[in-house]
Amino acid sequence: MRSYVVASAPHVRVHVRDLGLACCAVEFASAVASGLLLPAPVDDAGAGALNVLVVSGTVTDALAPAVLDEWQALPEPKAAVSFGACSNSGGPYWDSYSVTPGIDTVIPVTTYVPGCPPRPEALVAALVSVGGAAA
Amino acid sequence: MNAIPEGARGFITLDAAACTSCMICVRECPDWCIEIDSHTEQVSEPGARRPRSVAVLDRFTIDWSLCMYCGICVEVCPFDALHWSSAYDYPARERRELRHGIDDLGLPPAGSSEFTA
Numbered sequence: 001m002r003s004y005v006v007a008s009a010p011h012v013r014v015h016v017r018d019l020g021l022a023c024c025a026v027e028f029a030s031a032v033a034s035g036l037l038l039p040a041p042v043d044d045a046g047a048g049a050l051n052v053l054v055v056s057g058t059v060t061d062a063l064a065p066a067v068l069d070e071w072q073a074l075p076e077p078k079a080a081v082s083f084g085a086c087s088n089s090g091g092p093y094w095d096s097y098s099v100t101p102g103i104d105t106v107i108p109v110t111t112y113v114p115g116c117p118p119r120p121e122a123l124v125a126a127l128v129s130v131g132g133a134a135a
Numbered sequence: 136m137n138a139i140p141e142g143a144r145g146f147i148t149l150d151a152a153a154c155t156s157c158m159i160c161v162r163e164c165p166d167w168c169i170e171i172d173s174h175t176e177q178v179s180e181p182g183a184r185r186p187r188s189v190a191v192l193d194r195f196t197i198d199w200s201l202c203m204y205c206g207i208c209v210e211v212c213p214f215d216a217l218h219w220s221s222a223y224d225y226p227a228r229e230r231r232e233l234r235h236g237i238d239d240l241g242l243p244p245a246g247s248s249e250f251t252a
């Protein structure tokens with residue numbers, strides 16, 4: 001699991017396991033590359049830090065058990081962010097036989113980020129809102 | 136925070152007064168995000184030969200959990216009732232909160248980057 005802190009709100013410490021399954025993951029990478037998310041110091045796994053699972057991209061029914069495994073492996077306290085239309089609802093593929101129509105059919109979602117893909121800044125806004133609510 | 140580029144596609148506002156309930160956006164949306172309910176009313180004007188039928192928009196929803204921000208609805212609307220906004224930050228705690236109705240679509244979402252009271 002990779003850990004990041006939100007550059008614009010250093011008090012929000014989030015440990016993010018980015019489960020990038022499709023094009024939305026590029027926006028996650030962009031949030032890191034543009035410095036909106038900063039790699040956390042190695043000793044930052046401190047008590048009380050919120051573990052956030054960011055699921056971005058199209059989840060198929062074949063992949064859904066892997067998402068569930070990731071969620072179950074994540075230590076408490078934890079939250080799940082659904083990033084983008086595909087993980088929110090299935091997106092353009094909501095009527096496909098093989099696509100999971102929203103990851104909230106698999107794991108409990110704390111925050112849904114709309115977008116196709118959402119901007120990197122939208123990820124940061126969602127992380128701040130999740131981290132702020134948990135603090 | 137980085138500057139959001141001008142013209143970024145983040146949200147679509149509805150000018151309900153301009154919408155004629157023609158359903159073109161509903162039919163063209165590849166994702167079936169848009170739902171409309173409407174009814175027609177007869178309007179009688181003094182001197183007119185017969186009453187006019189006027190479409191009245193009862194419900195207009197966009198489901199942002201489905202939308203792929205392709206802009207087809209904006210492009211095809213013959214009455215310029217749909218407009219892009221660059222608001223990007225309107226995450227929701229419940230998926231159903233991403234279904235926005237007439238009242239939610241008039242302006243960019245409250246609290247978002249483009250919201251002005």
Ligand code: SF4
Nearest residue numbers: 164202203205206208
């Ligand atoms: S932008 Fe595209 S997907 Fe979204 S409501 Fe309009 S037509 Fe549908």
Ligand code: SF4
Nearest residue numbers: 154155157158160212
């Ligand atoms: S295409 Fe334009 S006028 Fe027609 S229903 Fe859609 S928003 Fe209203």
